[in-house]
Amino acid sequence: xxxxxGIDNGGTFAxxxxxxxxxxxxxxxxxPSNTHSPKPGYAERDMNELWEVNAEVIRQTIxxxxxxxxxIVGISFSGHGKGLYPIKANGEPAYAGxxxxxxxxxxxxxxxxxxxxxxxxxxxxxxxxxxxQPVSILAxxxxxxxxxxxxxxxxxxxxxxxxxxxxxxxYGEYTDFSGGNLINLNTKVYDxxxxxxxxxxxxxxxxxxxxxxxxxxxxxxxxxxxxxGLKEGTPVxxxxxxxxxxxxxxxxxxxxxxxxxxxxxSINEYIRKxxxxxxxxxxxxxxxxxxxxxxxxxxxxxxxNLEWYIQNLLPELKTEAKKNNSNxxxxxxxxxxxxxxxxNDLIFLPFLYGSNEQAKAKASLIGLTSYHTRKHITQAIFxxxxxxxxxxxxxxxxxxxxxxxxxxxxxxxxxxxxxxxxADATGIPIDVVxxxxxxxxxAAMAAGIAAGLYKDYADAINKCVNFSRTVEPRKEFTKxxxxxxxxxxxxxxxxxxFWK
Numbered sequence: 001x002x003x004x005x006g007i008d009n010g011g012t013f014a015x016x017x018x019x020x021x022x023x024x025x026x027x028x029x030x031x032p033s034n035t036h037s038p039k040p041g042y043a044e045r046d047m048n049e050l051w052e053v054n055a056e057v058i059r060q061t062i063x064x065x066x067x068x069x070x071x072i073v074g075i076s077f078s079g080h081g082k083g084l085y086p087i088k089a090n091g092e093p094a095y096a097g098x099x100x101x102x103x104x105x106x107x108x109x110x111x112x113x114x115x116x117x118x119x120x121x122x123x124x125x126x127x128x129x130x131x132x133q134p135v136s137i138l139a140x141x142x143x144x145x146x147x148x149x150x151x152x153x154x155x156x157x158x159x160x161x162x163x164x165x166x167x168x169x170x171y172g173e174y175t176d177f178s179g180g181n182l183i184n185l186n187t188k189v190y191d192x193x194x195x196x197x198x199x200x201x202x203x204x205x206x207x208x209x210x211x212x213x214x215x216x217x218x219x220x221x222x223x224x225x226x227x228x229g230l231k232e233g234t235p236v237x238x239x240x241x242x243x244x245x246x247x248x249x250x251x252x253x254x255x256x257x258x259x260x261x262x263x264x265x266s267i268n269e270y271i272r273k274x275x276x277x278x279x280x281x282x283x284x285x286x287x288x289x290x291x292x293x294x295x296x297x298x299x300x301x302x303x304x305n306l307e308w309y310i311q312n313l314l315p316e317l318k319t320e321a322k323k324n325n326s327n328x329x330x331x332x333x334x335x336x337x338x339x340x341x342x343x344n345d346l347i348f349l350p351f352l353y354g355s356n357e358q359a360k361a362k363a364s365l366i367g368l369t370s371y372h373t374r375k376h377i378t379q380a381i382f383x384x385x386x387x388x389x390x391x392x393x394x395x396x397x398x399x400x401x402x403x404x405x406x407x408x409x410x411x412x413x414x415x416x417x418x419x420x421x422x423a424d425a426t427g428i429p430i431d432v433v434x435x436x437x438x439x440x441x442x443a444a445m446a447a448g449i450a451a452g453l454y455k456d457y458a459d460a461i462n463k464c465v466n467f468s469r470t471v472e473p474r475k476e477f478t479k480x481x482x483x484x485x486x487x488x489x490x491x492x493x494x495x496x497x498f499w500k
Contacts, residue, residue, distance in 0.1 A: 003071050004447045005061070005230075006440030007054065008078040009033065009158045010242060011099055011264050014053045016061040017440035018072065021453050023464025025436040027065035029057050041104050045097035047085060050158075051165045058228040069231045074447030075166070075220070076213075077239030078246075078439035079159030081179050082132035084141075086152040086206075087161065091168075095148040097158065098137050101300070101353065105136035108198075117197050124184045124194055126275045126284040133180045135198045142200055154208045155182075159239045166228070167218030167236050172208040175241040175294070179285035182207065185275050185293070188286065211238040213288035214449035214457075237450035243267045243296065244288040245442025250407040250433045251465040253289070253458055258396065258403040260389060260422070261438075262410040264304035264353070268297045268392040270400065280399055288446065289457050295399075297392035299356035302385055303411045305363065306332070308352050309381055314374070333417045335375040336382050342480055344376050347491050348384030356391055357492055360499045366491055382418055383481075386425045387488045393426060405429040405470065409438050424477035425485065431467045 001020050008015045015030035031053050036044050062069050082100035087093055109131050112118050118129050129136065134155060141149040156164065157176040164170055177183050181198075184191035195204045211217055217238050225232040239245075243261060247269055252259045254271070261267035271292040275284035283296040310317060310328055317328045324331075347366045355361035365377065393406075408430045412418045423430040445460040454460040 001071070002073045002453060003065070003067060004444035004451070004453070005058070005072050005075045006078060006245075006437070006443035006447065007058065007075065007159075007162060008242065008245070008437060008439035008443060009050075009054070009080065009162060010439065011035070011080050011101060014050070014057050015437055015440055016057045017437040017444070018061055018065045018067070019441055019444045019464070021448065021463070023441065023466070025441070026067065027061050028437050028440070029060035029064055031057050035099055035101070039104075041102070041106070043099050043102040045099060047093040047097040047161060050097060051162065054162050054165070055227045058230060062229045069229055069234075072231065072234060073453065074235050074237060074444075074451035075230070076237040076443040076447035076450070077159035077163055078242045078443040079157055079162070079176070079239070081157070081176055081241045081243065082130065082134065083158060084134045084137040085156040085158050085161040086148075087154050087156060087164070088151050089153040091164070094151040094153070095141065095145060097161070099158070100132045102137065103131045105140040106131050106359070108136050108139040112198070120197055121181060121194065122279070124186060124191055125181050126185050126277050127179070127181060128282045129181060135181045135200065138200045138203055139198055152203075152206050155203060155206050156208070157241075160208070163217060163236060163239065166220055166224045166230075168221050169218035170208045171211045171217045171238060173211055173213060173238040173240065174286045175213060175244045175288050177207075177210065179241055179283060183210075183286070185284060185286070212290050213238050213240040213244070214446040216450050235447075235451055237447045239443050239446060240288045241285070242439045243269060243298070244294065245440075246409050246438040247294070247442070248288060248445055248457060248461065249438040249442040249465065250409045251461050251467075252407060253461045255292075256403060257407060259407045259409070260393070262302045262385070262389065262408065262412040262422075264302060265298055265300050266302035266356070266385070266389050266392060268389060268396055270295050270396065270403075276399060278399075281395060288442075295396065297356075297395050299388065299392070300353035301350045301356055301388040305350040305352050305385055306381055309378075329414065332378050333415050336379045337417050339375050339379045341379065341383070341477070341484070344379055346372060346376055346380035347488055348377075348380040349488075349492065350381070350384045350388050356388060358496065358499055361492070361495070362499065364495070382421060383484065384488070386418075386421050386481075387485050389422070390425055390485055402428065405431045407431045407433060407467075409433040419471050420474075421481070423471045423473040425481040427473050427478040429473065430471040432469050432471065434466050434468045
């Protein structure tokens with residue numbers, strides 16, 4: 001049996017998983033990747049510390065698998081999109097790593113929209129300009145940290161940086177860079193005029209050579225082998241933006257399908273042969289399958305809101321769970337199941353980390369009275385997150401046919417109650433992907449193509465992707481949730497002027 005290693009760096013954790021050639025997860029490991037907030041709106045990572053965490057996660061995964069690293073025939077990567085991980089000519093970090101939760105560059109985004117730069121950019125990239133994209137952060141560095149800006153040799157995404165540490169080869173990759181306003185989607189290459197529009201024309205020379213997700217980008221160096229336990233010379237593929245990886249690992253291989261990923265971010269996506277250029281969708285980017293574009297509606301409005309609620313407002317729940325030999329998430333599932341949704345009129349707007357409405361929209365819990373308990377509040381949070389996904393879904397469905405089913409992945413699939421709520425609210429059957437590290441698996445599938453285990457992505461999907469169950473919508477609940485969704489939308493409209 002031959003094995004594949006996928007390495008996934010998200011917003012809060014570094015993870016790795018080993019899969020056999022049939023997609024079975026053999027072992028995994030994960031560690032927190034610390035993010036610091038030196039000022040409001042700032043998010044930073046020590047890049048050397050991040051590399052140490054990744055090396056340890058790789059070591060642990062190999063040990064947990066019980067296999068020899070000599071049997072790993074390919075390695076690849078998944079990582080959060082946006083953000084910036086710049087390095088100097090000597091390979092050292094040029095500045096702190098900046099993940100996709102940073103918002104320090106808002107002034108530049110505002111300026112580009114006020115002066116009409118966004119319209120010129122859109123004609124080349126077919127996407128909105130976001131505060132978390134590398135172009136925004138680079139503009140901030142140029143103004144406020146000019147020495148660090150001048151020191152940059154290569155602009156990397158998070159996965160590019162980890163790949164560089166393993167191979168000592170510098171490459172960018174299409175799915176990440178095309179989602180960061182760095183690539184002209186008409187020509188599929190870097191565009192010097194784009195850099196000029198952002199007033200960061202020097203960056204054009206700092207953009208590394210581009211590779212497709214399943215293309216080889218070097219091999220494991222002797223130094224990396226000693227540090228990680230990997231075999232020297234093991235082939236390494238480029239990898240992909242994590243929403244591509246989760247999509248591929250969920251079976252997103254043709255335009256008829258539609259994928260939802262419910263984690264920290266609400267990701268809602270499908271693929272098509274051409275980008276959608278009418279301005280109705282916020283993000284087009286290149287998909288890991290080279291002939292396709294990813295049509296994406298997303299925002300940081302998903303299950304991260306529940307995590308914040310549990311950590312900050314229900315600290316005693318861990319003690320309660322331990323006493324009952326349960327876990328926190330099973331307890332909140334039970335709470336939600338106990339409350340009849342028709343009798344709970346609380347509305348939660350899941351905008352703790354950002355919004356899909358307007359930049360200044362904030363999280364809100366509306367309708368609270370002395371009658372309500374934490375069970376009612378928890379159910380409202382579940383619903384608000386579903387409704388935010390539904391907002392994105394409705395934008396996607398305005399330009400395409402409704403799918404036969406939605407492939408759902410992310411942390412919410414561990415909650416049967418929540419999955420049923422997604423099915424009921426959308427009115428569409430939900431295919432639940434087997435519980436495994438999907439970001440790492442998508443990366444491993446690309447590694448398998450590069451290593452010759454799979455002919456292409458279709459072959460990899462056929463061999464590796466399995467659904468644990470399909471959840472059908474209940475018509476009476478669909479009607480109820482559509483009514484509740486209209487109340488959710490009305491509340492957002494009413495608060496619009498206040499937020500501004």
